[in-house]
Amino acid sequence: MIYLGSYGTQILSWPSRVGYPCPSPSFLALHPTQPVLYAVSEQEGGAFIAFHLGEAEEARAVKTGGSSPCHVAVHPGGAMAAVANYADGSVALVTLDAEGLPAGELLVHRFSGSGPNRERQEGPHAHFAKFVGDQLYVVDLGSDRIHRLDLAANVLGAIAFPPGSGPRHFAGGRPGHWFVTCELDATVRGYREEPDGSWTAAGVLKASSSEGLNYPSHIECSSDGGLVYVANRGPNSITVFAADEQAGLTRVGEVAVQGAWPRHFALYGGYLYVANQDSNNIVRFRIGDSGLPSDPEQLLNLDSPSCLLPCDDARAVW
Template sequence: MKHLFIGGYGPDILTANSEFDVVARTAADKASFLAFHPTLPVLYAVGEQDTGTLTAYTVTDGELSELDGRPSEGSQPCHLAVHPGGELLAVANYGDGVVSLHRLDANGAFTGDPIVLTHSGSGPVWERQERPHAHQAVFHDDVLHVSDLGTDEIRRYALDGRALDFVKLPAGTGPRHLVFAGGRCHVAGELDAMVRTYDGDWNEVAAAVASEQPGTNYPSHIDVAGEYVYVGNRGPDTISVLRAADLSMVAEVPSGAAWPRHFAIDGAAMYVANQTGDTVSVLTLRGGVPQPTDVVIDAVAPACVLPR
């Protein structure tokens, strides 16, 4: 890692160096999720406002300079992703469930009109599922996958915005984040506090609780490294380590502070954005299990960490 970029609900995007010192602060209100262009030194950020925004930044030695910006076409954007080809960016707007697709030019700036994908529906947990709530956008095999917490669906679209068959999950799942690995898809359910694994035909092949700790849990981010699935648990304030093969629990360890909203794995390091703890914890992976270190980065309500 050369730099670590930290977005969240504070007033800035922070840049920390490899010594974990903050070396730059870029004004950006509620930049709750970040994503890099696959080939260009360009960073993208959402602005999680009622009228959402997107901003593109050119990155030079960790310093950010604004390249372009536009509306997210929805309310409270909370996630974005860039297609591996580098010509398309997708945004999930939590507030109204709108997903938007934005074309990128050769410099990584926005070009052309966006494609706006609206949706309808609800779920049984009325206080959270009264309408669509798009929570994550993931490109996989040239298909855009959107986890919709409000409708218990994985929405699927072609790159031109054409709707494909949606995947219906168990009622009350509240899918938040998902990750593809080894021909499977692992889904973290925020509302049922479960992790579910699906095969290539979207048959459920495994399911397990995200945390074995007592009390209420709201799983957040999910990722895969090697043979393990990692899940952040808000409430227990832990990171769970599950075997990817069958979701059996390997370990559950403290995240370092309160409300682990997001984490990133980079080699043997794990960086955890503890939102209400106002810190990013630096953990080290030993035998696949995160271990504490004495390194923390102070940040106001961090919600996303991105090593680069």
Template sequence: MLIYVGAYTSTGGGIRCYEQDPSTGALTEVHPPAAAIDPSFLAWDATKANLYAVSESTGGVEAYARSDHGLLTSLGQQWTGGADPCHLVVDPTGQFLVTANYSGGSVSVHPIAPDGSLNSRRDLLEHGGSGPDPERQEGPHAHMIAYRPSGNSFYVTDLGTDQIHEYALSADGAILPVRAIAAETGSGPRHIAFHPTSGAVYVSGELDSSVLIYQPQGDGLVQVGRIPATAEPPTERNYPSHIECSTDGRFVYVGNRGSDCVTVFSVTPDGLTPVADVPAGGRWPRHFAFAGDFLYIANQYAGTVTAGRLDPATGVPAEPVVVAQVAEAACVLPG
């Protein structure tokens, strides 16, 4: 398996490509880095023939074609119309790239051409509002795009306004508002994860170090729980980052910056029960991903990618060890 790493580029460069040793989890770099500026989040199309990256500091999104051997070739860049794009996803039809722009809190849509390149922006929708934190919630801050398992609509978490917006796309890529869902005041919703069977939705609260738990109600969501994002109380301010549910639905994982751990929760009929805080093996775990038997973590401030083998019974990874040096590592994308 190939694993791609996106990183901020003030001290490095490009999107890195590694080959995984499936028995040990070790990574070996196999291609020169693909040229990019601050590709802090990466996403595939459904076929994994094309990769898309934000260019956070330039306000752009870039498309890449992937060869049979995993080499990336740029197909060009388009501007999002917003500032600091931080997350993106290809819609289930493969026709559109949807991007969250953090600063200003907006969502943009680009049609995807048959060769995987991006056409000019089709739509831009800007959020409004603010939250109680004067430093982080002075205005809207869209943070993640997450398509619902049905594929008919998508959620956008807004850290700045404590809301989760639901949208759909028209046949030609226009953004259609569906509803806004309230998050806990001051929570700063960042990333979102779906349980594979129960319909539960889990949201990392970056500003109050929480996990918010939602259940479907009618066509929307209702919050049914809120728990700390770590098993043990943090010794310094903690900022949860990525959240993900295991494919079998038994566990939920949360990256924690400050505590510098990945916390494992078991899924119960009543919600989530903390299992363990596993040290990330580096400072500021911004993102993580599963690949084979291993959990890979991008530790931004340490400039490392670490990996720990998952225990299939408990869901807990072994304490991660460094498998790659990547300055300002921000995103891990298995290929």
């Protein structure tokens, strides 16, 4: 089962095509043990919404303490979720009860800072959140940083990126290896984590071989950490990189996504699924032995798809 987020009016499951009414559910997440699906409603007064799987009506919703929430992550222990509010650059920590539903007061941290790109970096823009152990990493496109927080929303430090690079999403490869898409300078960057938690740059490459404008979006690694996949908006492609033992990158190939503006993708069950936001379509590719996507198949049309969330069969029937 795959749950599909969008800038439309519902979350859609595929292949069952069951809908969960929700305004602009731009990003989704699952509870690690409970049959609960989460969405952020990316609006000016955005919300964090929980659904019981298989039930269309929302189970509980709370405001996110900020504007235009665009990403949500759930702690592996299941007691907390984090929401990145893009417009005002804040992050909210949401307590989850034993059933996986939001409960209690939000912990909200508001970042500050800006960057040299006056159109996109006039202030902080939290774009992505990820729990790494018992720390929360928040990617701030507006100030060219990844902030590190504890679970009480206290800032522990930050990883700085080149001014104007605009980090967007990041993914982990082999242990201690991190890879980041930078939207504003159209690069993908590799890093090694040091014992003190700092990151050492291991290399940087253009995310696409295209000469035109590119705004890289999502990034994921293969299960063994040896390959890195990056979506390119503008060139409308997926680039595959090989990652070496030092987190250095080598370009393997680049494949057209059979659509426009690939906002998100997911690796699942030997396939790569792409959400093409501007062409309103979901495309599936087979992943061959080389790691390159091939044999594109048009799966379905969906207004402004923005997120793909795979769910194993056992969870999906709950």
